[in-house]
Amino acid sequence: MYDHGKRSVRKRTFAALTALLFAVYALGSAPYALAEDGAAAISGTTFQLGESVDAAILIDFETGQVLYERNADEPRPPASMTKLMTEYIVLGLIRDGKLNWSDVVTVSKEAASTPPDGSQIYLAEGDKHTVEELYIAMAVGSANDATIALASHIAGSEAAFVDMMNAKARELGLSTARFTGSTGLQEDTVISARDLAKLARIILQEHGDTFLKYSSITQYKFRERDKDPMINYNWMLEGNKDVPNFRQYVYEGVDGMKTGYISAAGYCFTGTAKRGDRRLISVVMGTDSMGERFLETAKLFDYGFNNFEMKTVVQQKSTIESVETVKIKKGVKTEVPVVTESDVTFLVRKGAEPQIEMTNLDVLPPEELVAPIPAGTKVGSVTYVYTDGAYQLEKTVNLITAEEAKKGSWWRLLLRGIGEFFRNLFKGIIG
Structure with missing residues (x-):
């Protein structure tokens, strides 16, 4: 069982240390810096999660920028948030044509023997259900038996599927991930x-539309004979706005992702919300109650949406003053204009005037740029650094040809070569 007494003592100690560290830090903190406990200081105001939150992070989806973090690098049990990796593998197989939503899964003995102390849909050995039905049961109802049924169907056994999960984690660079099961019931999954x-x-x-289609389902009746539908454990879903019991937790724009709970993990939630053109992703781990994880997530989303805005510092197809053209060989012209392939956009504090500096300009030499050269060919790159107090972020954008560089005729190249020969000769004589 989960020991709330030990957690409360530990968290009171954590809160006292947090207060001391934050007080020391505040004496010399810069805007948009991170305090020792992860509280972000913005223009003289502070933002802080409740002391019950063991670990948390808030990132911007488009840029990947971290807007807030607390103990974000400590490996912890994720409970049923583990199923995000299971869902990712299923979606990848479907995308690659190796699995279909309509494929029929025969429930294995392993899946039917799932321990009864967690979420499940009470599958029996030999039951037949489609991949889609089992996926929805996993995504909406966090059904552990449905999860294991999919894992066994895909890999032959849950153990073999776990090997796939860990291999995928290494491939994605998730250095702290160690999966020992497909469901998250295991305390040693971190x-x-x-x-x-x-x-x-x-x-x-990779799978945004498809994933969100299922993660935003508020309730789902797995079998026609079932008395009641399964209810999505994500109470923040905007689709719950008319449900009296969930109304206080509903947050505008929330359409995913996954809750989790075991005693070793506390109440956890990985969430996402979109407002306008901006989407945020949050993770909250180790809270003390089902509702608290959503209230703390709402604080993160409020902080991210209310305090930051996108600022484009370089427009797409802009000319860079220091490199308006690049020299080429064997073209009708000896140089071709270049522009930025994409815009350069940073997520900045609202009302801030950040310092933007161009660095690391890199352009290919003429020897590597021989006509004909199509428009849109990459010929270099330039890096911009955004600085706001102690915070820095850099982005690199490609430089591309703004127009086609056609190959010069043989007589044009011959005359150009003769001209260059005499120019060099003259320089040698007078130099």
């Missing part, structure tokens, strides 16, 4: 808040 946020961002980048 991952950091930062790596969970990274995984969540990858899922949304």
Whole structure:
């Protein structure tokens, strides 16, 4: 069982240390810096999560910028948030044509033997359900038996599927992740808040529409004979706004992702919300109650949406003063204009005037740029550094040709070569 007494003593101690560290830090903190406990200082105001939160992180989906963090690199049990990796693997197999939503899964003995102390839909050995039905049961109802049924169907056994999970974690660079099961019931499955946020961002980048289609389902009746539908454990979903019991937790724009709870983990939640063109991803780990994880997540989302805005410092297809053209060989012209391939956008504090500096200009030499050269060809890159107090972020944008560089005719190249020969000869004589 979960020992609330030990957690409360530990958290009172943590709170006292937090207060001391923050007081020391505040004496010399810069805007948009991170305090020792992860509280972010913005223009003289402070933002802080409740002391019950063991670990947390808030990132911007588009840029990946970290807006807030607390103990974000400590590996902790994620409970059912583990299923995000299971869902990611399923979605990848479907995308690659190796699995179909309509495929029929025969429930294995392993899945039917799932311990009864967690969420499940009471599958029996030999039951037949589609991949889609089991996926929804996993995504909406966090059904452990449905999760193991999918894992066994895909890899032959849950153990073999766990090997796939750990291999995928290494591939994605999730250095703190160690999976020992597909469901998250195991206490020795661990991952950091930062790596969970990274995984969540990858899922949304690669499978956004499909993932959110299922994660935003508020309730789902698995079988026609079931008396009641399963209810999504994500009470923040905007679709719950008319449900009296959930109304206080509903947050505008929330459409995913995954809750979790075991006694070793506390109440956890990886969430995402979109407002306008901005999407945020948050992770909260180790709170003391089902509702608290959502209230703390709402604080993170409020902080991210209310205090930051996107600022474009370089427009797409802009000319860079220090490199308006690049020299080429064997073209009708000897140089071709270049522009930025994309814009350069940073997430900045609202009302801030950040310092933007161009660094690391890199352009290919003429010997590597031989006509004909199509428009849009990459010929270099330039890096911009954004500085706001103690905080720095850099972004690199490609430089591309703004127009086609056609190859010069043989007589044009011959005359140009003769001209260059005599110019060099003349320089040698007078030099």
